[in-house]
Amino acid sequence: MTSLSYAAPTSVDDAVKLLAGSAGLAKVLSGGTDLLVQMRSGRLKPELIVDTKKIPGIIGIREENGAFIIGAGTPGAVVEAHAGLNAAWPGLVEALDLIGSTQVQGRCSLAGNLCNASPAADSVPALFAAGATAVIVGSNGRREVPVEQIPTGPGRTSLAKDEFILEFKLPVRPARSSDAYLRFIPRTEMDIAVVGCGINVTLDANGVCTAARVSLGAVAPTVLLVQACADVLIGHTLDADTLAKLDAAAQAACKPITDKRGTIEYRTKIAGVLARRVAAIAFDRAAGIKNGKAH
C-alpha cells in the first residue's frame, strides 16, 4: 500500500524542502475542498501532503500602500468578511463567495481554486479580470507572475514541483473603478459554473470606460482573458451598441466543449448573456451606483 504522509511546516523554506524532497507525488493542502475529493475518488494518489496553513502570512489580508495582499490560503469566509476588499473588489469577493457551500467557504482558498486549474473555477475569472499577481515561492526563491500565467490546462499549472503560491497582490485601484462576477448554474447554489464571467473596469467622469479586463470561465480548457471584449468596452459608455458588441465578442472568444454541465451552443450563448449582465453591474459599481451581490 502507498502510505500517505502529512507535514505542516511553519516556514516557507521547510515547505519548499518537503515538496522538493518528496519522491512521489506531493500535494499542497490549503483548504482541501478539491484535494480531499480527488483523493477520495482515487483520481489523485499523493504520497505527501504539505499543509501550508501554518506558514506565517499565508492566511490573512493586509494593505500595503493602497494595494491589497491576500494570503494564498485565506479561507473564502475571511475574504468575504473584509470590509476593505468588499468595497474595492466586490467582484472578486462575490466570485470567491460563489465557490461551493457555506461549509466550503470555511475552507476554500484563492490559491486552491487557481491551482486546481479547473476552467470552471469561480474565483479565477475574477482574479484574471482584477489583474492580480501571484507571489510564488520555491527552491529558486520568489517570483511574482500574473495569475493568468499559472493555469496551463485542466488540472495543470506552470508551478514547479517545489513551488507554491504564498500570496496574491491586487493592483492599486484608480478612482471610478470596480468589478463584478457572475456565473450561470442550473440551480441557485452548489453547482459548478456552466459559464463564468468577471469584468473589471475604470471609468472617466462621464462614464466612459478607460480601462477594462474581461475574463470568461468554463468556455475553454483554461479560464480566458479576452482582450477583444475589453477593446469593445474601452472608450465607450455601456450603451446598447456596446453591449451588443460585447455579447458578440464574448461568444466569439468561446471554445467550449459539450459535457454533462452544458453544450457548446448553450455555453456560447450564455457567455454573451453573462458578459452583458456583468458589465452592467461593474459599470454601475464603478460609477458609484450601489449594487448588491450578484446572487
Place this chain on the structure above:
Amino acid sequence: MPTVVLSSGSAAQQFTAGQTEFEVEATNFRRLILELERRFPGLGHQVEESMAIAIDGEIFQDAYSVELRPGSEIYLIPKIGGG
C-alpha cells in the same frame, strides 16, 4: 355466476390463451383462485402472487374471505405497491 375480467393484459393472459372475460363458479375470493387455477393452470397462482382484485369496484389484496355475489364483476389488476 360472477364474471371475471382480465383488465390487465399482463402476465395473466398467457394462462387464458388471450381470453379476457369469462364467468367463474365461485362464492368467495379463495374459491375463485382455486377455480381459476383449475381452469387455467398457473393463473390462480399468478393472481395470488402478483395481482389484486376489484370486486364490484373495491380493490382487495390477499383477502380469501371476501364474498362474491352472483353477478359480481371481478377485475384482475396488477397488485399495487407504492413508494
Place this chain on the structure above:
Amino acid sequence: MNYIDSSLKVVGTRPIRPDGVDKVTGRAVFAADTRASGMLWGKILRSPHAHANIVSIDTTKAAALKGVFAVVTGQDFPEIASEEAFVGEGPMNFRDLSLNCMARTKVLYEGHALAAVAASTQEIADQALALIDVTYEVLPHVIDVEDAMAPGAPVLHADMFTSGVTPKPETASNIAKVVTFKKGDIDAGFAEAEVIVEGSYTTQPVHQAYIEPHACLATYSPDGQVQIHSSSQGHFMIRAYVAKLLGMSISNIRVNPAEIGGGFGGKTLVYLEPVAVTLSKKSGRSVKMQMTREDVFRASGPTSGAAMTVKIGAKKDGTIVAAQQVLKFQAGAFAGSPIGPGCMCGFAMYDLPNVDVVGYDVVSNRPKVAAYRAPGAPITSFAVESLMDELAIKLGIDALTLREKNAAKNGTKTHYGPVHQNIGFTAVLDAVKSHPHWKSPLKEGHGRGLATGFWFNIGGESSAQVHVNEDGTVTAATGSPDIGGSRASIGMMVAEVLGVPATTVRTIVADTASIGFTFLTGGSRVTFATGMAATQAAEKVVEDLKRRAAQTWDIPVDAVEWKDGAAYPAGSNAGAFEPLDLAALALKAGRTGGPILAEVSINAQGAGPGFGAHICDVSVDKETGHVKIERYTAIQDVGKAIHPSYVEGQIQGGAAQGIGWALSEEYIYNAKGLMENAGFLDYRVPVASDMPMIEAVLVEVPNPRHPFGARGVGEVPIVPPMAAIANAIRSATGLRMPDLPMSPPKVRAALDAAG
C-alpha cells in the same frame, strides 16, 4: 369503533414526536452508526462496464492480502429459480433480485455487483477489491428505452420473451411485458370527438436520493442464526429476502430496524444484506457494509424514465369522450417497472367513457428500478396533465373548469375496473377554486400552471402491540419503520383511544422477533393500516381495563364506562366509586389478571385513494432558460390529518422532489453507457435556495374504512408537480416543454426555436 364524528382531544393536534429528541441531538442510531465487536468492513466490486460477460474472476491475490477475511463472488450464492412474488413493493422475481445483489455470468449495468470482500479496515477492503482480477467480454449496450425496444437492440436476457401478448413471441427481446387496459370503444369515442389533442412526452429516470446511503451490519453465528441491523423501509422484507436469497429459514434471521435516513420507495429492496450475511458466514465475523453516494446512484434503483404518447378527444363543451395512452417504461436491467400503476393512474382523476392504455415494461443497461413515491403515477401524469392543459387552451376553457367538468366522483368507474368510492377529488378542485393563490392576479412575466394527481394508497398486513406499563404509562410497538413521523401519528391514535395525552404513549419500532409480521413502510400505508391495528389494540386494552375496573368494584362490566383515561361507574345506579385511571389499574394489574397488553395483527383493506392538485407560478429567464418557482400551493385530500405538521411535511417534501424531477434531476450517460453524474454535485436535487415556501392545504374528506378517517398522504404530492410546472412555463412563455427535466439549456433552446 369509528371516531370520525367524535370530538377528538389528541388526533389533529401537533405534539412533539416521540423520537424527536434523539434526532435533533445526533443520538438516533442509523444503520451506519452500528458496530459489533470484531467487526469487519465489507465492500463490493462493481462492474465498470454497462454490459459484459464475466469470463473469469480471480480472487486469489485479494484473499491473500493481510487483513482480508473473506472474498465472495456469485459462486457463493445459491442459484434461485425464477419465481415472481410480492414481498417488497411491486412484483419481484427472486432470481433477478439475487442476480442484482451479485452477478453470476453477466454484468448488466455499470455498478452491478460481481464480488465482495470483508477486511479489517475500509482501506484494506479497497486494496483487496483492486487485487481482484476480472476478465470481461464487453458486449454492446443499450440505455434508452426506445432504443432497447428497437429490432436488433442488444438483448439483455436471452430468456426474456414478452408476456402479455398472444401468441407468445418466438424470439427474446428487452420487452418484458405488455399491459393493456381498455374501457368502452376508443374508436367510437374519437369518432364523436369535436376536438382532438395529441402529444409525445419523455421523462428521465430520477433517484429517490435519500440522504442516507444504504448500510447494514450482519452477524452470522456458527449455529446458523443471523442478526442484521439495517436501514430499510421494512425489516420483515429484509428478513424475507435474505431467507429466500440465501436459502435460510426465517426463524434463524432476526432483523433490527435501524433508523432510516429516507427511503421514498428506494429502500424496499435488498442490495447489501445478503452479501453482508454471506461475508459474515465465510469470515466468521460481523460485517458492516455501507454504500458510497456513487454506489447509491450507480447501483440502487431510481424510478423509470419513459417515452409516452397521449391522445385525448373532447366535445366543444370540454366533455372528454376518448383518452388513449402508450407508455414505454424503463425497468433497468431486470423486468419490473411500475408500468401497471403507470397505466392505471394517468386517467384515474377523470370520468371517461372510452379509454385505451397500452404499457411496455422494458429492460436496458441501467440499474434495476425501485419504487419511488407513487411509482409510475408522476410519469404518466406528467404526460396526461400536460395534454389536458393543451386541451383547455385549444377549447378556450379554463384549466380548472376542464378538470371539474371531467372529474372523477363517487361511483365513477375507472378504466382499470374499480369504482371510486368516498373520494375527495371534487372537494380538492373546490379548494383550488377558492384558494387565494388561484384567485390572485398573475404577476407581470409570471406563468401559472395547474395539475392534479391520484394515488391508490394501500393497506395490507400490520401488527401492533399496546402495553400499559406498571406505572400506567403506555408503550405502543409496531412493525413499521418510522420514515417520517409515524411513531407520532400511531402514538396519537392510541392516546386518543385510551383518553390520555400523547406524551403518555411512547411508540417504538419492534424488531422482527418481537412483533407480528408487518408489511413494509410504503404505499402510504402505515398511518392507515398500522394505525388501524394500533387503534384496535388500544380498544382491546380499554375493554380489558373496564373488565379489571368492574372486577375491582365488583360490578358488571357493562356498568363501567371509559373516558378521559379512566374507568368510571356508568351512571349513579352502578354505584359510587372513585374513577380508576391507568396508573391505578396498572398498580393492581397482578390482582386483576396480570400484565395489561394487547396485540392486534390485521390485513387492512379499504385504503382510501388520494387526490391532489398543485398550483404553481413560475418566472422564466428568457436569456438563460432558468425557471424560478415563484409561488407553490399543494392541495390534497388527506382524509383526516392525524398529526397535521407531518401531513404537511409529506406534501411539501413530495412537491419538492417533484420540482427537482421537473427542472434539474436526470441521469447523464456517456457513449459507453456509464453514468457521468453519480454524485450530489451533478445529480441536482433542489437545495434550500432553489425553493419557495410550499403552502400545503389539507382537505379532509374522511375515509370511512379507517377509524379516524385517515388516507395515505405520502405519495400523491409527487404526482402533480412536473405537469404543474410545465403548464406554468407554457403560460409564461407559450412553449410546451414535453421532455424532462425542463433544464435551462432545453428551455433556452425552445425559446430560440420559437424565435
Place this chain on the structure above:
Amino acid sequence: MAKTYVSATINGESAEFLCETQQTLLDVLRDVIGLTGSKEGCGSGDCGACSVIVDDRLVCSCLMLGVEAEGKSITTIEGIANGDTLHPIQQKFLEYAALQCGFCTPGLIVATKALLDENPNPTETEARYWLAGNLCRCTGYDKVIRAVMDVAADMRGEKVA
C-alpha cells in the same frame, strides 16, 4: 502505517487521538472517537450532513483531514445542547416538525447554529443560501426555514406572531 497523534478540543473537552493521514475529520469523529451524530451522506462536501464548527467556522468534516484538527476547537451536533437542555434551535426544529427522517438534521442544526452565531437576523433568502449546502430530501425545506427564522427571532428576544 504511521499514525499521527492529534490533540484537539471537541465539544469543549480535550480530545487526543491517533489517525492516519487519509482519514477525514468525519472518519475520526465517527470511527475513532465514536461521535456518530455527524453523518456521511456523500463524502464529497455536497450534502452537509457532516457539518461541524471548527474554530467558529462551519465546515464539512468530510472535507477536512483528521490531522488538521491539531489544536482546533470542534463543535459537533453532540455539543449543541447544554447538558439535558436542548438548544433553542433543537427545540424549534421539534416544535416545527422541521425533520422527517432526521438524517440531515444534525448537519442542519449545526449549520443553523453557525448562521445565527454570525448573523442573528438573517432574511429568509440569507438563511436559504446559508443552508444551501445542507441537502434535505424529506421536508422541501419549508418547515426548516420557518423554524430557523422563528428561532432567530426568539434568540433576538423578539416576540413573533
